[in-house]
């Protein structure tokens with residue numbers, strides 16, 4: 001479903017490459033967690049998959065189409081770490097506006113129920129809590145029923161109930177044959193759901209874990225990296 005082939009990204013005016021020679025795949029039914037320190041390149045991987053950054057080398061394919069192309073965009077739902085929502089519009093207005101723009105059948109009531117937004121359906125987004133905004137961002141990103149979900153820190157600032165709701169939504173997406181790629185520093189909510197994990201370090205993919213406990217292996221990989229850093233500083 002998603003394929004990175006020797007992908008390189010260098011942001012304009014940035015001193016170093018953000019991604020260098022990154023290759024991996026995510027197939028239908030897989031949920032892959034991207035881990036790595038601050039600035040390692042996790043968000044850039046997601047932006048490249050969403051077709052939002054220019055590649056300096058390699059290619060990214062979604063279902064065989066280049067990321068960013070029309071067919072690729074229709075297969076992808078992207079929730080950025082700071083989702084771009086309209087402060088003055090309500091959840092209902094977001095859903096109506098985007099459904100009309102993308103010529104989708106009306107899905108208002110169902111969507112609001114699925115994402116637990118009925119109670120705030122007609123309030124302007126500027127009055128919503130972080131967790132309510134996060135749920136709306138996910139609702140909007142999945143309106144067109146994409147096969148691949150790209151989520152950047154989806155559990156930031158969420159309480160236990162909302163974390164559980166997001167996890168349940170991801171699981172039903174996977175059970176329906178969808179795929180998920182999540183960049184996060186918060187692994188607990190993905191325990192038991194992740195089928196694989198990737199460790200990114202200074203723009204390179206340094207480890208891929210696909211065993212029975214991919215997040216345990218990712219945690220150990222990150223801990224070993226931190227220990228090596230500390231030893232070097234001593």
Ligand SMILES: Nc1ncnc2c1ncn2[C@@H]1O[C@H](COP(=O)(O)OP(=O)(O)OP(=O)(O)O)[C@@H](O)[C@H]1O
Nearest residue numbers: 011012014018036037038039040041042043044045
């Ligand atoms: N728009 C940009 N312009 C220039 N450099 C950028 C831009 N966005 C990211 N970078 C740089 O690219 C590298 C990778 O950043 P990225 O945001 O992908 O890391 P990350 O792993 O998601 O980090 P974090 O965990 O802190 O969110 C960093 O060195 C960052 O400073």
